[in-house]
Amino acid sequence: MTLERKIANTFHMDEETWTRHANPWSFWTRFTVLPILILAVWSRTWLGWWSLAPIAIALLWTWINPRIFAKPQSTNHWASKGVLGERVWLNRDTVPVPSHHQQIPNVLNLVSTVGMAFVIWGLVALDNCFALLGCALVYLSKLWFIDRMVWLYEDMRHTHPQYQSWLY
Template identity: 60%
Template sequence: MDIFRCAERLMLMDEETWQRHAHPFSVWTRIFLGLPLLVLAVWSRLWIGGWWLLALAGALAFLWLNPRLAPIPQHTNNWASKAVFGERVWLNRQEVPIPPHHRLAPHLLTVVSAIGIPFLLWGLYALALWPTLFGAALIYLGKMWFVDRMVWLYEDMKDAHPSYAAWMR
Protein backbone atom coordinates (compact mmCIF):
# COMPACT_ATOMS: atom_id res chain seq x y z
CA MET A 1 0.00 0.00 0.00
CA ASP A 2 1.37 3.38 -1.02
CA ILE A 3 0.28 5.97 1.56
CA PHE A 4 1.23 8.75 -0.84
CA ARG A 5 -1.10 7.43 -3.56
CA CYS A 6 -3.89 6.99 -1.01
CA ALA A 7 -3.56 10.64 0.02
CA GLU A 8 -3.70 11.74 -3.62
CA ARG A 9 -6.84 9.67 -4.22
CA LEU A 10 -8.45 11.04 -1.08
CA MET A 11 -7.87 14.58 -2.28
CA LEU A 12 -9.24 13.73 -5.78
CA MET A 13 -6.41 15.55 -7.52
CA ASP A 14 -6.81 15.91 -11.28
CA GLU A 15 -4.49 17.73 -13.69
CA GLU A 16 -6.15 21.13 -13.25
CA THR A 17 -6.14 20.79 -9.45
CA TRP A 18 -2.43 19.95 -9.50
CA GLN A 19 -1.78 23.03 -11.66
CA ARG A 20 -3.71 25.24 -9.25
CA HIS A 21 -1.98 23.68 -6.26
CA ALA A 22 1.35 24.71 -7.80
CA HIS A 23 0.44 28.34 -7.09
CA PRO A 24 2.54 29.53 -4.13
CA PHE A 25 -0.59 30.92 -2.45
CA SER A 26 -2.07 27.41 -2.35
CA VAL A 27 1.14 25.84 -1.05
CA TRP A 28 1.82 28.38 1.68
CA THR A 29 -1.75 28.68 2.91
CA ARG A 30 -2.09 24.89 3.13
CA ILE A 31 1.20 24.62 5.01
CA PHE A 32 0.61 27.44 7.47
CA LEU A 33 -3.16 27.28 7.89
CA GLY A 34 -4.05 23.61 7.38
CA LEU A 35 -2.80 22.01 10.60
CA PRO A 36 -3.48 25.04 12.83
CA LEU A 37 -7.10 25.18 11.60
CA LEU A 38 -7.55 21.47 12.35
CA VAL A 39 -6.02 21.87 15.82
CA LEU A 40 -8.06 24.97 16.58
CA ALA A 41 -11.26 23.27 15.42
CA VAL A 42 -10.74 20.31 17.76
CA TRP A 43 -9.53 22.49 20.63
CA SER A 44 -12.58 24.72 20.21
CA ARG A 45 -14.83 22.02 21.67
CA LEU A 46 -13.89 23.59 24.99
CA TRP A 47 -15.47 26.89 23.95
CA ILE A 48 -18.23 26.02 21.49
CA GLY A 49 -19.28 22.54 22.53
CA GLY A 50 -20.68 20.30 19.81
CA TRP A 51 -20.28 23.04 17.22
CA TRP A 52 -16.60 22.07 17.07
CA LEU A 53 -17.62 19.41 14.53
CA LEU A 54 -18.77 22.18 12.20
CA ALA A 55 -15.43 23.94 12.71
CA LEU A 56 -13.63 20.65 11.94
CA ALA A 57 -15.71 20.22 8.79
CA GLY A 58 -14.75 23.76 7.80
CA ALA A 59 -11.06 23.05 8.32
CA LEU A 60 -11.30 19.86 6.26
CA ALA A 61 -13.21 21.73 3.57
CA PHE A 62 -10.44 24.35 3.50
CA LEU A 63 -7.83 21.62 2.92
CA TRP A 64 -9.86 20.13 0.08
CA LEU A 65 -10.87 23.42 -1.53
CA ASN A 66 -7.52 25.17 -1.20
CA PRO A 67 -5.84 23.72 -4.30
CA ARG A 68 -9.06 24.08 -6.28
CA LEU A 69 -9.62 27.78 -5.57
CA ALA A 70 -6.09 29.03 -6.26
CA PRO A 71 -5.48 30.40 -9.72
CA ILE A 72 -3.23 28.54 -12.13
CA PRO A 73 0.14 30.26 -11.68
CA GLN A 74 1.62 32.24 -14.55
CA HIS A 75 5.13 31.49 -13.32
CA THR A 76 6.29 28.33 -11.61
CA ASN A 77 10.00 28.97 -11.18
CA ASN A 78 9.75 29.16 -7.38
CA TRP A 79 10.28 26.88 -4.40
CA ALA A 80 6.58 26.28 -3.68
CA SER A 81 5.70 25.29 -7.24
CA LYS A 82 8.72 23.02 -7.49
CA ALA A 83 7.68 21.36 -4.24
CA VAL A 84 4.32 20.46 -5.81
CA PHE A 85 6.04 19.26 -8.98
CA GLY A 86 8.35 17.11 -6.88
CA GLU A 87 5.35 15.53 -5.18
CA ARG A 88 3.97 14.66 -8.60
CA VAL A 89 7.31 13.18 -9.65
CA TRP A 90 7.38 11.18 -6.42
CA LEU A 91 3.87 9.86 -7.04
CA ASN A 92 4.92 8.86 -10.56
CA ARG A 93 8.07 7.02 -9.43
CA GLN A 94 6.72 3.63 -10.55
CA GLU A 95 6.37 4.82 -14.15
CA VAL A 96 9.47 7.05 -14.28
CA PRO A 97 12.10 5.73 -11.85
CA ILE A 98 13.78 8.25 -9.58
CA PRO A 99 17.47 8.32 -8.60
CA PRO A 100 18.45 6.05 -5.68
CA HIS A 101 19.41 8.97 -3.42
CA HIS A 102 15.77 10.16 -3.46
CA ARG A 103 14.08 6.86 -2.60
CA LEU A 104 14.45 6.61 1.18
CA ALA A 105 14.16 10.15 2.58
CA PRO A 106 10.46 10.70 1.75
CA HIS A 107 9.55 7.51 3.62
CA LEU A 108 11.67 8.44 6.63
CA LEU A 109 10.30 11.97 6.75
CA THR A 110 6.76 10.65 6.57
CA VAL A 111 7.61 8.47 9.59
CA VAL A 112 8.85 11.59 11.43
CA SER A 113 5.52 13.28 10.74
CA ALA A 114 3.61 10.14 11.73
CA ILE A 115 5.43 9.98 15.07
CA GLY A 116 3.93 13.38 15.85
CA ILE A 117 0.35 12.23 15.27
CA PRO A 118 -0.14 10.30 18.55
CA PHE A 119 1.24 13.25 20.54
CA LEU A 120 -1.03 15.64 18.68
CA LEU A 121 -4.08 13.42 19.16
CA TRP A 122 -3.31 12.93 22.85
CA GLY A 123 -2.86 16.68 23.31
CA LEU A 124 -6.12 17.40 21.53
CA TYR A 125 -8.01 14.76 23.47
CA ALA A 126 -6.65 15.93 26.83
CA LEU A 127 -6.55 19.61 25.86
CA ALA A 128 -2.91 19.53 26.90
CA LEU A 129 -0.67 22.15 25.34
CA TRP A 130 2.76 20.47 25.35
CA PRO A 131 1.80 17.23 23.53
CA THR A 132 -0.28 19.23 21.05
CA LEU A 133 2.63 21.55 20.26
CA PHE A 134 5.20 18.74 20.29
CA GLY A 135 3.10 16.62 17.94
CA ALA A 136 2.47 19.55 15.63
CA ALA A 137 6.18 20.40 15.63
CA LEU A 138 7.11 16.83 14.62
CA ILE A 139 4.46 16.85 11.91
CA TYR A 140 5.75 20.19 10.58
CA LEU A 141 9.40 19.10 10.79
CA GLY A 142 8.73 15.97 8.78
CA LYS A 143 6.43 17.69 6.30
CA MET A 144 8.62 20.72 5.63
CA TRP A 145 11.71 18.58 5.20
CA PHE A 146 9.70 16.25 2.92
CA VAL A 147 8.51 19.21 0.84
CA ASP A 148 12.07 20.54 0.58
CA ARG A 149 13.21 17.11 -0.62
CA MET A 150 10.47 17.26 -3.25
CA VAL A 151 12.03 20.46 -4.63
CA TRP A 152 15.38 18.68 -4.87
CA LEU A 153 13.71 15.67 -6.53
CA TYR A 154 12.02 17.87 -9.10
CA GLU A 155 15.28 19.68 -9.87
CA ASP A 156 16.96 16.33 -10.48
CA MET A 157 14.07 14.95 -12.55
CA LYS A 158 12.72 17.93 -14.52
CA ASP A 159 14.38 16.73 -17.73
CA ALA A 160 13.59 13.03 -17.23
CA HIS A 161 10.12 13.21 -18.77
CA PRO A 162 8.54 15.72 -21.19
CA SER A 163 5.58 16.43 -18.90
CA TYR A 164 7.92 17.29 -16.00
CA ALA A 165 9.71 19.96 -18.03
CA ALA A 166 6.37 21.33 -19.28
CA TRP A 167 5.26 22.16 -15.75
CA MET A 168 7.90 24.92 -15.56
CA ARG A 169 6.71 28.30 -16.83
Protein backbone atom coordinates (compact mmCIF):
# COMPACT_ATOMS: atom_id res chain seq x y z
CA MET A 1 0.00 0.00 0.00
CA THR A 2 1.38 3.39 -0.99
CA LEU A 3 1.93 6.12 1.59
CA GLU A 4 -0.56 8.28 -0.30
CA ARG A 5 -3.22 5.57 -0.02
CA LYS A 6 -2.58 5.29 3.73
CA ILE A 7 -3.05 9.06 4.06
CA ALA A 8 -6.24 8.91 1.94
CA ASN A 9 -7.52 6.08 4.12
CA THR A 10 -6.79 8.14 7.24
CA PHE A 11 -8.99 10.89 5.82
CA HIS A 12 -11.63 8.26 4.83
CA MET A 13 -11.41 9.21 1.16
CA ASP A 14 -13.93 6.89 -0.45
CA GLU A 15 -15.20 6.99 -4.05
CA GLU A 16 -17.84 9.62 -3.26
CA THR A 17 -15.35 11.86 -1.43
CA TRP A 18 -12.83 11.64 -4.27
CA THR A 19 -15.57 12.53 -6.76
CA ARG A 20 -16.57 15.59 -4.73
CA HIS A 21 -12.92 16.57 -4.28
CA ALA A 22 -12.57 16.59 -8.09
CA ASN A 23 -14.85 19.62 -8.05
CA PRO A 24 -12.61 22.61 -8.90
CA TRP A 25 -14.12 24.54 -5.98
CA SER A 26 -12.93 21.84 -3.59
CA PHE A 27 -9.53 21.77 -5.23
CA TRP A 28 -8.90 25.52 -5.10
CA THR A 29 -10.37 26.11 -1.63
CA ARG A 30 -8.11 23.34 -0.35
CA PHE A 31 -5.28 25.84 -0.74
CA THR A 32 -6.75 27.80 2.17
CA VAL A 33 -5.97 24.98 4.61
CA LEU A 34 -2.31 25.81 5.24
CA PRO A 35 -2.71 29.57 5.83
CA ILE A 36 -5.71 28.95 8.09
CA LEU A 37 -3.73 26.36 10.06
CA ILE A 38 -0.71 28.68 10.29
CA LEU A 39 -2.89 31.52 11.55
CA ALA A 40 -4.64 29.22 14.01
CA VAL A 41 -1.36 27.97 15.48
CA TRP A 42 0.13 31.48 15.48
CA SER A 43 -2.92 32.72 17.38
CA ARG A 44 -1.50 31.07 20.49
CA THR A 45 0.52 34.26 21.00
CA TRP A 46 -2.61 36.33 21.58
CA LEU A 47 -5.23 33.70 22.49
CA GLY A 48 -3.19 31.33 24.65
CA TRP A 49 -4.97 28.04 25.19
CA TRP A 50 -8.04 29.42 23.42
CA SER A 51 -6.04 28.99 20.21
CA LEU A 52 -7.05 25.33 20.35
CA ALA A 53 -10.49 26.40 19.07
CA PRO A 54 -9.20 27.91 15.78
CA ILE A 55 -6.76 25.00 15.45
CA ALA A 56 -9.68 22.56 15.76
CA ILE A 57 -11.66 24.57 13.20
CA ALA A 58 -8.68 24.50 10.81
CA LEU A 59 -8.36 20.73 11.21
CA LEU A 60 -12.10 20.32 10.68
CA TRP A 61 -11.83 22.40 7.48
CA THR A 62 -9.05 20.06 6.31
CA TRP A 63 -11.33 17.06 6.75
CA ILE A 64 -14.60 18.58 5.55
CA ASN A 65 -13.32 20.43 2.46
CA PRO A 66 -13.32 17.45 0.07
CA ARG A 67 -16.81 16.52 1.25
CA ILE A 68 -18.84 19.74 1.14
CA PHE A 69 -18.78 20.43 -2.57
CA ALA A 70 -21.12 18.73 -5.01
CA LYS A 71 -20.00 16.25 -7.61
CA PRO A 72 -18.68 18.38 -10.50
CA GLN A 73 -20.74 18.62 -13.66
CA SER A 74 -17.55 17.88 -15.56
CA THR A 75 -14.10 16.62 -14.63
CA ASN A 76 -12.57 18.00 -17.81
CA HIS A 77 -10.73 20.75 -15.91
CA TRP A 78 -7.06 21.08 -14.96
CA ALA A 79 -7.92 20.98 -11.24
CA SER A 80 -10.19 17.95 -11.61
CA LYS A 81 -7.62 16.07 -13.67
CA GLY A 82 -5.04 16.86 -11.00
CA VAL A 83 -7.22 15.11 -8.42
CA LEU A 84 -7.81 12.21 -10.81
CA GLY A 85 -4.06 11.96 -11.34
CA GLU A 86 -3.56 11.85 -7.57
CA ARG A 87 -5.86 8.84 -7.52
CA VAL A 88 -3.82 7.19 -10.28
CA TRP A 89 -0.62 7.99 -8.34
CA LEU A 90 -1.85 6.47 -5.08
CA ASN A 91 -2.92 3.36 -7.04
CA ARG A 92 0.52 2.87 -8.62
CA ASP A 93 1.20 -0.27 -6.57
CA THR A 94 -1.77 -1.92 -8.32
CA VAL A 95 -1.59 -0.31 -11.77
CA PRO A 96 2.04 0.67 -12.50
CA VAL A 97 2.71 4.15 -13.87
CA PRO A 98 5.16 4.87 -16.72
CA SER A 99 8.79 5.25 -15.66
CA HIS A 100 8.91 8.95 -16.60
CA HIS A 101 6.29 9.60 -13.90
CA GLN A 102 7.95 7.72 -11.06
CA GLN A 103 10.60 10.11 -9.69
CA ILE A 104 9.45 13.72 -9.93
CA PRO A 105 6.33 13.31 -7.74
CA ASN A 106 8.51 11.85 -4.98
CA VAL A 107 11.00 14.71 -5.31
CA LEU A 108 8.17 17.25 -5.18
CA ASN A 109 6.70 15.56 -2.10
CA LEU A 110 10.15 15.77 -0.49
CA VAL A 111 10.34 19.51 -1.28
CA SER A 112 6.87 19.93 0.21
CA THR A 113 7.98 18.07 3.35
CA VAL A 114 11.01 20.36 3.68
CA GLY A 115 8.64 23.31 3.24
CA MET A 116 6.44 21.98 6.04
CA ALA A 117 9.52 21.65 8.25
CA PHE A 118 10.19 25.36 7.63
CA VAL A 119 6.55 26.17 8.42
CA ILE A 120 6.71 24.19 11.66
CA TRP A 121 10.02 25.82 12.63
CA GLY A 122 8.55 29.23 11.84
CA LEU A 123 5.54 28.48 14.04
CA VAL A 124 7.63 27.17 16.92
CA ALA A 125 10.08 30.08 16.77
CA LEU A 126 7.40 32.62 15.78
CA ASP A 127 9.54 33.51 12.79
CA ASN A 128 7.30 34.69 9.97
CA CYS A 129 10.14 34.53 7.41
CA PHE A 130 10.59 30.78 7.97
CA ALA A 131 6.82 30.23 7.98
CA LEU A 132 6.37 32.16 4.73
CA LEU A 133 9.36 30.49 3.06
CA GLY A 134 7.99 27.11 4.05
CA CYS A 135 4.53 28.01 2.85
CA ALA A 136 5.96 29.10 -0.51
CA LEU A 137 7.89 25.81 -0.85
CA VAL A 138 4.77 23.81 0.01
CA TYR A 139 2.59 25.66 -2.50
CA LEU A 140 5.10 25.73 -5.35
CA SER A 141 5.89 22.05 -5.00
CA LYS A 142 2.18 21.18 -4.60
CA LEU A 143 1.18 23.08 -7.73
CA TRP A 144 4.00 21.47 -9.70
CA PHE A 145 2.97 18.09 -8.26
CA ILE A 146 -0.64 18.65 -9.36
CA ASP A 147 0.55 19.62 -12.83
CA ARG A 148 2.46 16.34 -12.96
CA MET A 149 -0.67 14.52 -11.81
CA VAL A 150 -2.64 16.04 -14.72
CA TRP A 151 0.04 14.74 -17.08
CA LEU A 152 -0.01 11.34 -15.36
CA TYR A 153 -3.79 11.14 -15.65
CA GLU A 154 -3.68 12.08 -19.33
CA ASP A 155 -1.09 9.34 -19.94
CA MET A 156 -2.98 6.72 -17.91
CA ARG A 157 -6.67 7.39 -18.51
CA HIS A 158 -6.90 4.93 -21.42
CA THR A 159 -5.01 2.15 -19.63
CA HIS A 160 -7.66 1.23 -17.09
CA PRO A 161 -11.48 1.22 -17.40
CA GLN A 162 -11.93 2.83 -13.98
CA TYR A 163 -9.60 5.70 -14.94
CA GLN A 164 -11.63 6.31 -18.12
CA SER A 165 -14.87 6.45 -16.14
CA TRP A 166 -13.57 9.32 -13.99
CA LEU A 167 -13.49 11.76 -16.93
CA TYR A 168 -16.90 13.12 -17.95
